[in-house]
Amino acid sequence: MPTDPPADCSGNLVEVERVCKSVSDSSGLLQILQDIDLRLGVRESAAIVGTSGSGKSTLLSIIAGLDTPTRGTVRLEGQDLFALNEDERAALRAQKIGFVFQSFQLLGKLTALENVMLPLELAGRRDARHAAAEMLARVGLGQRLGHYPKVLSGGEQQRVALARAFVVEPALLLADEPTGSLDIATGEQVMQLMFDLNRERGTTLVLVTHDRAIAARCERRITIEAGRVVA
Numbered sequence: 001m002p003t004d005p006p007a008d009c010s011g012n013l014v015e016v017e018r019v020c021k022s023v024s025d026s027s028g029l030l031q032i033l034q035d036i037d038l039r040l041g042v043r044e045s046a047a048i049v050g051t052s053g054s055g056k057s058t059l060l061s062i063i064a065g066l067d068t069p070t071r072g073t074v075r076l077e078g079q080d081l082f083a084l085n086e087d088e089r090a091a092l093r094a095q096k097i098g099f100v101f102q103s104f105q106l107l108g109k110l111t112a113l114e115n116v117m118l119p120l121e122l123a124g125r126r127d128a129r130h131a132a133a134e135m136l137a138r139v140g141l142g143q144r145l146g147h148y149p150k151v152l153s154g155g156e157q158q159r160v161a162l163a164r165a166f167v168v169e170p171a172l173l174l175a176d177e178p179t180g181s182l183d184i185a186t187g188e189q190v191m192q193l194m195f196d197l198n199r200e201r202g203t204t205l206v207l208v209t210h211d212r213a214i215a216a217r218c219e220r221r222i223t224i225e226a227g228r229v230v231a
């Protein structure tokens, strides 16, 4: 029997509290995020929508612990991400969070199989090769294990990226416009796969998208405008 990933006592996987992000540039202080409050349940799927420049990618990076907030807290399974030092945060991220980018971000010098093995090897898994091959078969790329990213189509590369993100069975999967570089039909296949894996593995899914149809398929939609959650 698969067990549910542990959540904190409130039943939330992720708790974002009063998160602000500002940066200074030549024209002064730029407020990117202002007082963001957000809770995400175990297995929940949520779409973050909003116009370009509204702060969606910044919020996703902060939830992933890749960027730091100026103020506020993010807790994953009750653990305050920014109470950890960078090494501890990286270790937690490797164990619990998968990230899928618009631009795939595969390592060009590694084959599809090696790209998917990498997070398993970093986690010290001895069965990395076998588990990575199984995961690639699950995303329909069982015949492409030895191929390098440059000989794969965009849709195939994004499926390798999905396999890499899901192979460690993360509690949380974050995706920033994962279909933004793909044509509509290919994007649809990648999205379907992401929703299927989300359901199969009990992953919480947070997805930034411009596509209303994709957003409508998530259980929740979170709208960001000028750095604030407005709906």
Ligand SMILES: Nc1ncnc2c1ncn2[C@@H]1O[C@H](COP(=O)(O)OP(=O)(O)O)[C@@H](O)[C@H]1O
Residues within 6 Å of the ligand: 023, 025, 030, 032, 050, 051, 052, 053, 054, 055, 056, 057, 058, 059
């Ligand atoms: N490191 C940074 N320095 C300066 N401005 C930034 C930085 N990161 C993001 N921004 C600005 O913050 C705003 C929000 O960016 P982003 O989170 O990428 O928005 P979105 O993903 O919704 O398009 C934009 O105006 C962007 O130019």
Ligand SMILES: [Mg+2]
Residues within 6 Å of the ligand: 056, 057, 058, 176
């Ligand atoms: Mg963005």
